[in-house]
Amino acid sequence: MDVLEKWEYTSIKVESKGFMGGILDISHFDNELNKFGEQGWELVSCFSTTQDGGKCREIVAVFKRRK
Secondary structure: OOOOOOEEEEEEEEEOEOOOOOEOOHHHHHHHHHHHHHOOOEEEEEEEEEOHHHOEEEEEEEEEEEO
């Protein structure tokens, strides 16, 4: 009988900067991703939330790792 793998998930939000948003500090974003990667988390999804005018308000990153 095969044993099913079990996963746990976590998400982070990284806010964009600028007067109306839309400017992502890529260095800060990379640092956040690397922190989770060092803890065994794998990035499985990444998306932005938008505000008026289609500007990016924040980036949401979803990670998983084996339990």
